[in-house]
Amino acid sequence: MTLRLGWPTPLGATPSTDGANFALVAPNATKVELCIFDPTGQHEQQRLPLPARTDDVWHGRLPNAQPGLVYGYRVHGPWAPQDGHRYNPAKLLLDPYAREIVGTYDGSDIFWGHDPANPNQPDPRDNGPVALKARVASPLVPVTPSRPRIExxxxxxxxxxxxxxxxxxxxxxxxxxxxxxxxxxxxxxxxxxxxxxxxxxxxxxxxxxxxxxxxxxxxxxxxxxxxxxxxxxxxxxxxxxxxxxxxxxxxxxxxxxxxxxxxxxxxxVYNHSAETDELGPTLQMRGIDNALYYHLRRDNRALYENWTGCGNCLDFSQxxxxxxxxxxxxxxxxxxxxxxxxxxxxxxxxxxxxxxxxxxxxxxxxxxxxxxxxxxxxxxxxxxxxxxxxxxxxxxxxxxxxxxxxxxxxxxxxxxxxxxxxxxxxxxxxxxxxxxxxxxxxxxxxxxxxxxxxxxxxxxxxxxxxxxxxxxxxxxxxxxxxxxxxxxxxxxxxxxxxxxxxxxxxxxxxxxxxxxxxxxxxxxxxxxxxxxxxxxxxxxxxxxxxxxxxxxxxxxxxxxxxxxxxxxxxxxxxRHADWWPAAPIDGAPALRWRTPEGHDLQPQDWQRLDALALAIVFEAPAPAPQWLVLVNPGPRAIDFTLPQGNWTLRLASDDPQPTPRPLAASANLPPSSLWIAIT
Structure with missing residues (x-):
């Protein structure tokens, strides 16, 4: 098989009636090889240098390629961690645009781009038979627009x-x-x-x-x-x-x-990749273009910024x-x-x-x-x-x-x-x-x-x-x-x-x-x-x-x-979708905060830690109903004086099986309870 020039877009592997186009972003690379494998992904059958480069993208079209083709990349360039480059063509790399992935990463050091005995040097061992690979995938039928729309x-x-x-x-x-x-x-x-x-x-x-x-x-x-x-x-x-x-x-x-x-x-999870820190595996972006994809430390480009706690961060300034x-x-x-x-x-x-x-x-x-x-x-x-x-x-x-x-x-x-x-x-x-x-x-x-x-x-x-x-x-x-x-x-x-x-x-x-x-x-x-x-x-x-x-x-x-x-x-x-005003406005729905005794909460009441129970009244102009929330987080029952109205209890968190019932002018709220009532 031989590659033709192809196109720089779209990225990834794109099948068509007469083959598949391959495009990979690797601006700092010196050479990119498309590696074709058997259907199991264990046997490399051919290496084909991508023949064209347009701006940052290496690309080529493989005539007669069909969905199901298994492939990976070998990317050439300098091994210079101090400059942010970690190219090692001995390591087969997974296409970032892979729609379907073949193989399993098992954590063995054959996946390391660096020499296990000397992290400053590249590892010469070929990991092609066990590396993660992509399979060219047929596109699915596009999604129809008739999806649920939830308020x-x-x-x-x-x-x-x-x-x-x-x-x-x-x-x-x-x-x-x-x-x-x-x-x-x-x-x-x-x-x-x-x-x-x-x-x-x-x-x-x-x-x-x-x-x-x-x-x-x-x-x-x-x-x-x-x-x-x-x-x-x-x-x-x-x-x-x-x-x-x-x-x-x-x-x-x-x-x-x-x-x-x-x-x-x-x-x-776009904030980091599974390649972890500088001692992690070379599976994909580290070997494709480390200096492009990752935030590297400005004081030492051999190291990664680690704002994720997972060893690396993708660089979204790129x-x-x-x-x-x-x-x-x-x-x-x-x-x-x-x-x-x-x-x-x-x-x-x-x-x-x-x-x-x-x-x-x-x-x-x-x-x-x-x-x-x-x-x-x-x-x-x-x-x-x-x-x-x-x-x-x-x-x-x-x-x-x-x-x-x-x-x-x-x-x-x-x-x-x-x-x-x-x-x-x-x-x-x-x-x-x-x-x-x-x-x-x-x-x-x-x-x-x-x-x-x-x-x-x-x-x-x-x-x-x-x-x-x-x-x-x-x-x-x-x-x-x-x-x-x-x-x-x-x-x-x-x-x-x-x-x-x-x-x-x-x-x-x-x-x-x-x-x-x-x-x-x-x-x-x-x-x-x-x-x-x-x-x-x-x-x-x-x-x-x-x-x-x-x-x-x-x-x-x-x-x-x-x-x-x-x-x-x-x-x-x-579940109001607008902000409640700081103070009730005449003629409009309003929210009021009250003490168990039925008084409006005053400034000094808000920050007390010795009195936490409160009532929340959602007032509304007639004939709309009013809603009342009673809250008692404390260890003892508390009596609440209810606002005027004919209140019906609709929910009591202390009772697993409550039945709606009318409330009197006052209510005794059990410990650690929240009640909801409506007029």
């Missing part, structure tokens, strides 16, 4: 792991458990619909390569925050059924989710890095049916060449103007671990952001009693101190109490300390600041009084989350009473510890979540 004020996000959601599900066929096809099963989606979920947020599903340290311990990066294939669905979640591919099965799952009227969001990300996002929307993205450590994506965060950064500008992505849902994890990395509330209009201030406040308020009414009120009404600017809506605040990173909801009320010994780091990993409360016993117990307290606290936290202004996010399993036995950093635990235990389903808790979300849909003031 911002109606959105309820459910964060889940594809494998963990169904690996132990009794109603999913065994060969589909833990797969994209398993998640698409009607019994799985029906559960989420009954709860009232509108938006599924999948933990990373882009192809990953596990860290060498974990592989050496017999573990894996279960969460998936170790991406090496930005266009390819993770094959570990593919059922392998005949006639399907990881991409086609993912797409069928997306179609099934849409058919249920729900949105699909995926967690994406136009080609922005292009890679944008092309990938469009692929997931147009080919795979995704409706939005949650960006891991999103601050990295907005850091410029000097490393400073810039809300007008090239990626943020490109993201919001792209016509294909205009309707996508954009969610930022608005922090990284670098200097100035905490940026909650600072992303541009159009973005939603994870709000950890909500998480910490709710935990401390309900479980420890050391947060003031003022802080609780600020978070309950969507953190206006962070998000009420530049015409942003309250829905920009993604509220959560628990997420994949940290304790589960049940563990939050069962453990005071992290129990992460299984992770192999002597229990030192994971946060030690959890604002949790074990209710008197560390871990599991059969004491009915403690179990009752734990149940009451879980329901109070859920009600406070799901009825707050903003966009609520529920962690998968919260409605089931899921436990990870006190492990608050289960990123490397792919087993029963992290898989949802459907056999231990807490039916009462599931029913409670369903009723709370039904109430949220009914109670428009509690």
């Amino acid at each position: 911002a004020s109606q959105r309820v996000i459910y964060e889940l792991h594809v494998r963990g959601q169904t690996k132990q599900h009794p109603d999913v066929p065994p060969d589909l458990q833990g797969t994209y096809a398993g998640l698409a099963q009607p019994t799985v989606l029906d559960h989420l619909q009954r709860l009232g979920i509108t938006t599924l947020s999948l933990m990373p599903v882009q192809h990953r390569a596990d860290e060498q340290r974990l592989l050496n311990m017999g573990l894996s990066n279960y969460w998936g925050y170790s991406t090496i294939g930005w266009f390819a669905p993770e094959a570990r979640y593919w059922s392998g059924r005949a006639g399907t591919t990881p991409a086609s099965e993912f797409r069928a799952m997306a179609d099934a989710i849409h058919a249920c009227g729900m949105e699909l969001v995926i967690d994406v 136009q080609r890095v922005v292009q890679l990300c944008m092309d990938s996002l469009r692929h997931w929307v147009t080919q795979l049916g995704v409706d939005g993205f949650r960006f891991d450590l999103a601050t990295v994506l907005a850091r410029g060449a000097s490393g400073e965060f810039d809300p007008r950064a090239p990626f943020l500008a490109a993201a919001r103007q792209d016509p294909v992505l205009a309707d996508a849902l954009w969610i930022a994890e608005p922090w990284d671990i670098g200097a100035g990395g905490y940026r909650v509330g600072e992303f541009p209009p159009g973005w939603l952001e994870w709000n950890d201030r909500f998480r910490d406040t709710q935990r401390a308020f309900w479980l420890q009693g050391n947060v003031s009414r003022g802080e609780f009120a600020q978070r309950f009404t969507a953190s206006s101190d962070k998000f009420n600017h530049a015409n942003r809506s309250p829905t920009a605040s993604v509220n959560f109490v628990v997420a994949h990173d940290g304790f589960t909801l049940r563990d939050l009320v069962s453990y005071n300390e992290r129990h992460n010994e299984a992770n192999g780091e002597q229990g030192r990993d994971g946060s030690s600041q959890n604002h949790s409360n074990n209710c008197g016993v560390e871990g599991e117990t059969s004491d009915p009084a403690i179990l009752a307290t734990r149940g009451r606290l879980q329901r109070a936290l859920l009600a406070s989350l799901l009825l707050s202004q903003g966009t609520p996010m529920l962690l998968a399993g919260s409605e089931l009473g899921q436990t990870q036995q006190g492990n608050n950093n289960a990123y490397c635990q792919d087993g029963p510890l992290t898989w949802l235990d459907w056999h231990q389903d807490d039916a009462g808790l599931t029913d409670f979540v369903t009723r709370v979300l039904a109430l949220r849909r009914e109670a428009e003031p509690l």
Whole structure:
């Protein structure tokens, strides 16, 4: 086979009726070879130098090439780590635009670009037979535009792991458990619909390569925050059924989710790659053009900036890095049916060449103007671990952001009693101190109490300390600041009084989350009473510890979540999409904050830590109903004087099975309880 000149666009491998075009960005390379393999990917059959270079792109067209062709690249250039270059043609490299990936990274040192005995020198060993490779893929039928459109004020996000959601599900066929096809099963989606979920947020599903340290311990990066294939669905979640591919099965799952009227969001990791630090493997971008793709330290270009804590950071001050990300996002929307993205450590994506965060950064500008992505849902994890990395509330209009201030406040308020009414009120009404600017809506605040990173909801009320010994780091990993409360016993117990307290606290936290202004996010399993036995950093635990235990389903808790979300849909003031004014305005809906005695809270009342109970009144002009929220986070029951009106109790978090009932002029609110009433 011989290569013709081909075209510099589109990037990646593009099949056509008369062959396939190959295009790779590598501006500092001196030569690029296209390596053709047999279908197993184990035997290299031919090396073909790409014959043309247009600007930064090496390219060539291979006549008669068909989908299914397995290939990789060998890229030539200087081995000069001190100058940022780590070229080593002995290492076969994965196309960053690979739609389907062949092979598995096993952590062995044959993948290192550097000599194991001397990191300053290149390793001469050829890793071609075992290297990750790309397979030319046929495009899927473009996604039709008839997708669900969820109103911002109606959105309820459910964060889940594809494998963990169904690996132990009794109603999913065994060969589909833990797969994209398993998640698409009607019994799985029906559960989420009954709860009232509108938006599924999948933990990373882009192809990953596990860290060498974990592989050496017999573990894996279960969460998936170790991406090496930005266009390819993770094959570990593919059922392998005949006639399907990881991409086609993912797409069928997306179609099934849409058919249920729900949105699909995926967690994406563009802030770093699986190549880790300077001693990590050479799998892809390090060998293609290290100086282009990565933020290198200005004082020593042999080292990487590490604002992610994962060894490296992609350099989004580079136009080609922005292009890679944008092309990938469009692929997931147009080919795979995704409706939005949650960006891991999103601050990295907005850091410029000097490393400073810039809300007008090239990626943020490109993201919001792209016509294909205009309707996508954009969610930022608005922090990284670098200097100035905490940026909650600072992303541009159009973005939603994870709000950890909500998480910490709710935990401390309900479980420890050391947060003031003022802080609780600020978070309950969507953190206006962070998000009420530049015409942003309250829905920009993604509220959560628990997420994949940290304790589960049940563990939050069962453990005071992290129990992460299984992770192999002597229990030192994971946060030690959890604002949790074990209710008197560390871990599991059969004491009915403690179990009752734990149940009451879980329901109070859920009600406070799901009825707050903003966009609520529920962690998968919260409605089931899921436990990870006190492990608050289960990123490397792919087993029963992290898989949802459907056999231990807490039916009462599931029913409670369903009723709370039904109430949220009914109670428009509690999910108001506009900011409440600082003071009531005549003739308009108003929000009032009152003491249990029925008086308006005064300035001196807001910061007291010895009096936390309060009433929230959502007033509305007749004939619209008024809504009342009563909050008692303390250990003793408190009497509340109710505003004038005929109030009906609609929800009581202390009672798993309440029946709506009329309230008198006063109400005795039990400890750790939240009530909702309506006129």
